[in-house]
Amino acid sequence: xxxxxxxxxxxxxxxxxxxxxxxxxxxxxxxxxxxxxxxxxxxxxxxxxxxxxxxxxxxxxxxxxxxxxxxxxxxxxxxxxxxxxxxxxxxxxxxxxxxxxxxxxxxxxxxxxxxxxxxxxxxxxxxxxxxxxxxxxxxxxxxxxxxxxxxxxxxxxxxxxxxxxxxxxxxxxxxxxxxxxxxxxxxxxxxxxxxxxxxxxxxxxxxxxxxxxxxxxxxxxxxxxxxxxxxxxxxxxxxxxxxxxxxxxxxxxxxxxxxxxxxxxxxxxx
Amino acid sequence: xxxxxxxxxxxxxxxxxxxxxxxxxxxxxxxxxxxxxxxxxxxxxxxxxxxxxxxxxxxxxxxxxxxxxxxxxxxxxxxxxxxxxxxxxxxxxxxxxxxxxxxxxxxxxxxxxxxxxxxxxxxxxxxxxxxxxxxxxxxxxxxxxxxxxxxxxxxxxxxxxxxxxxxxxxxxxxxxxxxxxxxxxxxxxxxxxxxxxxxxxxxxxxxxxxxxxxxxxxxxxxxxxxxxxxxxxxxxxxxxxxxxxxxxxxxxxxxxxxxxxxxxxxxxxxxxxxxxxxxxxxxxxxxxxxxxxxxxxxxxxxxxxxxx
Numbered sequence: 224x225x226x227x228x229x230x231x232x233x234x235x236x237x238x239x240x241x242x243x244x245x246x247x248x249x250x251x252x253x254x255x256x257x258x259x260x261x262x263x264x265x266x267x268x269x270x271x272x273x274x275x276x277x278x279x280x281x282x283x284x285x286x287x288x289x290x291x292x293x294x295x296x297x298x299x300x301x302x303x304x305x306x307x308x309x310x311x312x313x314x315x316x317x318x319x320x321x322x323x324x325x326x327x328x329x330x331x332x333x334x335x336x337x338x339x340x341x342x343x344x345x346x347x348x349x350x351x352x353x354x355x356x357x358x359x360x361x362x363x364x365x366x367x368x369x370x371x372x373x374x375x376x377x378x379x380x381x382x383x384x385x386x387x388x389x390x391x392x393x394x395x396x397x398x399x400x401x402x403x404x405x406x407x408x409x410x411x412x413x414x415x416x417x418x419x420x421x422x423x424x425x426x427x428x429x430x431x432x433x434x435x436x437x438x439x440x441x442x443x444x445x446x447x448x449x450x451x452x453x454x455x456x457x458x459x460x461x462x463x464x465x466x467x468x469x470x471x472x473x474x475x476x477x478x479x480x481x482x483x484x485x486x487x488x489x490x491x492x493x
Numbered sequence: 494x495x496x497x498x499x500x501x502x503x504x505x506x507x508x509x510x511x512x513x514x515x516x517x518x519x520x521x522x523x524x525x526x527x528x529x530x531x532x533x534x535x536x537x538x539x540x541x542x543x544x545x546x547x548x549x550x551x552x553x554x555x556x557x558x559x560x561x562x563x564x565x566x567x568x569x570x571x572x573x574x575x576x577x578x579x580x581x582x583x584x585x586x587x588x589x590x591x592x593x594x595x596x597x598x599x600x601x602x603x604x605x606x607x608x609x610x611x612x613x614x615x616x617x618x619x620x621x622x623x624x625x626x627x628x629x630x631x632x633x634x635x636x637x638x639x640x641x642x643x644x645x646x647x648x649x650x651x652x653x654x655x656x657x658x659x660x661x662x663x664x665x666x667x668x669x670x671x672x673x674x675x676x677x678x679x680x681x682x683x684x685x686x687x688x689x690x691x692x693x694x695x696x697x698x699x700x701x702x703x704x705x706x707x708x709x710x711x712x713x714x715x716x717x718x719x720x721x722x723x724x725x726x727x728x729x730x731x732x733x734x735x736x737x738x739x740x741x742x743x744x745x746x747x748x749x750x751x752x753x754x755x756x757x758x759x760x761x762x763x764x765x766x767x768x769x770x771x772x773x774x775x776x777x778x779x780x781x782x783x784x785x786x787x788x789x790x791x792x793x794x795x796x797x798x799x800x801x
Contacts, residue, residue, distance in 0.1 A: 340735065340740075349769040350522075434640075463641070464645065
C-alpha cells in the first residue's frame with residue numbers, strides 16, 4: 224500500500240479535497256448568496272461576472288454549484304453508510320451463520336435484487352413519500368443488496384482462513400472471533416466498496432432529485448438544479464451543463480479513487 | 494439441466510411472491526387512509542359516504558388477512574387491480590406501456606454490446622493509451638448520470654445541430670438519443686469486463702498455437718478472441734437488463750417517451766399504489782426471466798459451468 228501516488232490518484236484526491244472545501248466553507252470559493260434572486264439578471268450566459276451564467280431568477284449558478292456540494296456530498300455519504308450498514312448486517316450474518324441462515328438471507332437479498340437499481344428506490348419512495356431524507360434512505364436501501372453479496376463472500380472466504388482456524392483452536396468465543404479476527408480482515412474491502420459506493424450514491428440521489436422525489440428547487444442541490452434547468456434546456460444550456468459537470472466530477476473522483484484502492488489491495492493480496 | 498431449470502423457476506416464483514407480500518405489508522405500515530388516497534389524497538375533501546363506498550368497493554373494510562389472500566388470489570389470475578388515479582385496469586395499462594420499454598431496453602442492450610465488443614477488440618493490449626481509454630470509459634460509465642447525458646445530447650443534437658428530436662417521436666429516429674443515452678454508460682462497464690477476458694484469451698495457449706499456425710494477429714483477435722470476450726458479456730446481460738430497466742425510468746422521463754418507467758414515476762409521484770405494485774411486479778418478472786435465460790445461454794455457451 225506504500226507505493227507512490229499515480230497522477231490519476233492525485234487528480235481524484237485533489238478534486239475530492241476541493242469539493243470538501245466547497246462543502247465545509249463555500250464562502251471561501253464564492254461570496255454571493257446561492258438563493259439571492261436578481262430578476263434583472265435572469266438567463267445571463269457565462270461571463271466574467273457570472274462564470275457559469277445565471278438561472279431563471281438571476282441566481283449565480285457558479286455560487287449555487289459550490290453551495291450544492293454540501294447537500295450532494297452529505298446525501299452521498301449518508302446513503303452509502305446506510306447501504307453498507309444494512310449490507311454488513313445481512314452479509315456478515317449470512318457469512319458466519321449456518322447453512323439455514325445463509326440460505327434465508329441469500330433469498331432476502333435475491334428479493335431485493337429483483338427490483339434493480341432505482342426501481343427499489345422508487346418503490347420505497349412510493350411507500351415512504353418523497354423528500355431529501357426518504358430519497359437518501361431509498362438510495363442506501365437500493366445499493367445494499369449488491370454490497371451484501373460481496374461482503375458475504377468476503378466473510379465466507381475469511382472464515383476458512385488458517386488464522387480463523389487458529390482462533391478456534393485457541394478457544395476464542397464466537398463473538399471474539401467475529402470482532403477481533405473476521406471483521407478487521409473484511410474491513411479493507413468494505414472501505415473500498417464504500418469509496419466506490421459514494422460515487423454511485425451521488426449519481427442516484429441526484430437522479431431522484433432530478434425526478435422531483437428528493438431535494439426540490441430552489442434548493443442548491445445539483446440534481447434539483449438540473450431539474451430546474453430542464454424547462455429551459457433549449458435556451459439556457461448553462462443551467463444544465465455546469466451542475467452536471469459537478470456531479471460527474473464528484474462521482475468520477477470517488478469512483479476513480481475506489482478503483483485504484485481496489486487495485487492496490489488486490490496487488491497486496493497477491 | 495432440467496433439475497437446475499426447475500429450481501431456478503421455483504426460485505423466481507418465490508421471489509415474485511416475496512416482492513408482492515413485502516409491498517402489500519409495507520403499505521399497511523404507513524399512516525394514512527388508503528380510501529383517502531384513492532379519492533385524490535389528503536388534499537381532497539371526500540365526504541364520509543364516499544369514503545365508506547370506496548372502502549366497500551376496494552374491500553378495505555375486511556380483515557388484513559382476507560385482503561392479503563384476496564390480493565394474492567387476484568394476482569394468480571393475472572389481475573393487478575385498478576389504478577387509484579386513472580380508474581383503469583393496471584394490467585391493461587402495463588401491457589400498453591410494456592412494449593415501448595422493451596424495445597428501448599433491448600435496442601440499448603444490443604447497441605451496448607456492439608460498442609463494448611468494438612471497444613474491447615480495439616483497445617485490448619493496444620498499449621498505454623488504449624488502457625487509459627478503457628479504464629476512463631469505465632469510470633465515466635459509473636459517474637455520468639443518465640439524465641445528464643440525455644440532457645447534453647438534447648442540447649448538442651437537438652438545440653444546436655437540430656439533427657434529432659428532443660422529444661421521443663414514434664419511429665426509429667425518436668429512438669436514437671434514448672438508446673445512445675442508455676447504451677454508452679453500459680458499454681463502458683461491459684467493455685471493461687470484456688477487455689479483461691480478451692486479454693487473458695490472447696495470452697492463452699490456444700492463441701499462441703493459432704499464431705504458430707501463421708494466423709495474423711488481427712485474425713487471432715477477431716476470430717478466436719471474440720468468443721472469450723463475449724462470454725462475460727453474456728453472463729452480465731441479466732444484470733445489464735436490470736440496469737437498463739432502472740435507467741429507463743430516467744430516460745423515458747427526459748425524452749417524454751411512453752413506457753413502464755415513466756408510468757412508474759408518475760405513479761410514485763401521485764402515490765398510485767396499485768400501479769406502483771403492478772409495474773414493480775412486472776419489472777421483477779421480466780428481470781427474473783432475463784436472468785434465467787442468460788444463465789441458460791451461459792451454460793450452453795460454456796459447458797464447464799454445468800459440471801461444477
